[in-house]
Each structure stands twice: as structure tokens, then as C-alpha cells.
Amino acid sequence: MTRxxxxxxxxxxxxxxxxxxTARGYQVLTAVDGAGALRAAADELPDVVVLDLGLPDLDGTEVIAGLRGWTRMPIIVLSARxxxxxxxxxxxxxADDYVTKPFGMxxxxxxxRAAVRRAASDSEARVDGEPVVHTATFTVDLAAKQVVRDGAVVHLTPTEWGILELLVRNRGKLVGQRQLLHEVWGPAYHRETNYLRVYLAQLRRKLEPDPAHPRHLITEPGMGYRFDLPAS
Structure with missing residues (x-):
């Protein structure tokens, strides 16, 4: 049962x-403030967190940062902002996703469901082709599911990793917007291209030496994205 x-x-x-x-088979834990959320997450180890940003003691972004210090569990923000x-x-x-209030159930x-599915996929060790891909500035280890830059592991959210993994496994090839949205978010999200712009910008800030002029995470305008390994 998903918690x-x-x-x-x-x-x-x-x-x-x-x-x-509960009616749909989930086990539900609750917290009414940020401190309680951090305690519940550490004690109960839920599979996914649904988080409001406007909490009485901590801002929701502080709760997200606290959770990301030790866990990759999916976090869905549910906020009036x-x-x-x-x-x-x-x-x-x-955070892995953002839903605004008022919201449709x-x-x-x-x-x-999409967040839980991505997390389950992320936990599976699926390796095809070369398990480690090296660039001039960072290394992507598909088996360990991690990225190392300047000798340190780069923290990626499950969604960021899902995008990067798909692009790296298809390196040198154009991966269409619809394919990325379908495989990372699910079939209901084939039109949410703004998600891709936000997450690719985040990946570039974390991985590219010059995010404004990326060498590896390339946009093909109107079509999709490509992971390149340019010659040195």
C-alpha cells in the first residue's frame, strides 16, 4: 500500500x-506544520509527500530543502501561490510537481500516480549500453543513477534524473517533447511543454559550465531535446 x-x-x-x-487504497499520514512534516517523514518514511507551502512555522520550500537533505521521495506541492x-x-x-489551489481531485x-510511478522506475537498476557516460565536466552513472561533477555527487530530483536518463540513453538523438512528457510524467501530460523548459533550465544550471550556452543539453526548438557529447 502506497503511503x-x-x-x-x-x-x-x-x-x-x-x-x-483512503478510498482509493492509499495509506494517509498527515501533518499540520513544517516541523511535524519533517518528523513524520523521518519516522514513517512515506512513499510520496503532498505539501502546502503556506505553513504556520516553516515555509514549504524550507521543508522541501529539509527533506532533500536525506531523501529522494517524490514531493508534490499543493499551494494557493x-x-x-x-x-x-x-x-x-x-519539488517534483506543483498543483495550484483550488485543484481538481x-x-x-x-x-x-505519476510521481509514484517515476519513483518506482527510478529505483530499478536498468542498464543498457554503456553504464557510465563521461563529459568534460560531469559523469553520468546510469547504473548508480547519479551524476558526479568536480568530484561531488550532484543532487537531482527524481524528475530531473528521469529526464537526464532518457536523454543520455538516447545520446546524440533527438528526443521529442511528447516522448519526454509521456515517459517522465505520464500520458496525460503530453501538452505540458512548459514543464520541460523549467526542468531543462534546472539541469543546465546544475551541470553545464555555461548554462546560457549549453554544450550537452541541447534544445531543438519546437521539436525536443538532445544530449550531445561534442568533441573536445
């Missing part, structure tokens, strides 16, 4: 999510 930690200080939202998720910079801040902190459930 979901729901973090929100709104009692009505907590109750609605507990009822709906609609500004793009709030979304970017949450994604930069390590069907959409939230679809995103929850």
Missing part, C-alpha cells in the same frame, strides 16, 4: 484528501 504524507494546516483540505486517498517565481522556487528546492490523483 502518502499530506502536509497542510487547513483542516478541511486534510480531511478531504484523507477521505479521497500561483506566481511563476513561487513555482520555480519550489522546483529549485527539489482527479488531476491531483493523476499527478500522484
Amino acid at each position: 502518502v504524507l499530506v502536509v497542510d494546516d487547513d483542516a478541511q483540505i486534510l480531511r478531504a484528501l484523507r477521505i479521497n486517498l 500561483t506566481e511563476s517565481n513561487d513555482k520555480v522556487d519550489a522546483l529549485d528546492a527539489g 482527479a488531476e491531483l490523483l493523476a499527478r500522484l
